[in-house]
Amino acid sequence: xxxxxxxxxxxxxxxxxxxxxxxxxxxxxxxxxxxxxxxxxxxxxxxxxxxxxxxxxxxxxxxxxxxx
Numbered sequence: 001x002x003x004x005x006x007x008x009x010x011x012x013x014x015x016x017x018x019x020x021x022x023x024x025x026x027x028x029x030x031x032x033x034x035x036x037x038x039x040x041x042x043x044x045x046x047x048x049x050x051x052x053x054x055x056x057x058x059x060x061x062x063x064x065x066x067x068x
Contacts, residue, residue, distance in 0.1 A: 017028040056064075 013025055013028060016032055017023070017025065020028050020031050022028050022031065
């Protein structure tokens with residue numbers, strides 16, 4: 001985990017803490033960064049929607065889920 005000094009908008013950080021229901025600034029920043037990355041990954045996945053052909057039936061899917 002990296003330690004660093006950054007300058008942040010105090011009011012915005014307090015709003016984020018309140019909106020997220022967290023006590024610490026570090027937790028609010030961690031959640032916010034995680035959410036940004038998750039949203040970008042979701043957008044990238046959705047950009048490929050309909051471009052990949054999968055030839056799976058329910059039985060094949062169940063088999064794939066069962067295999068470790």
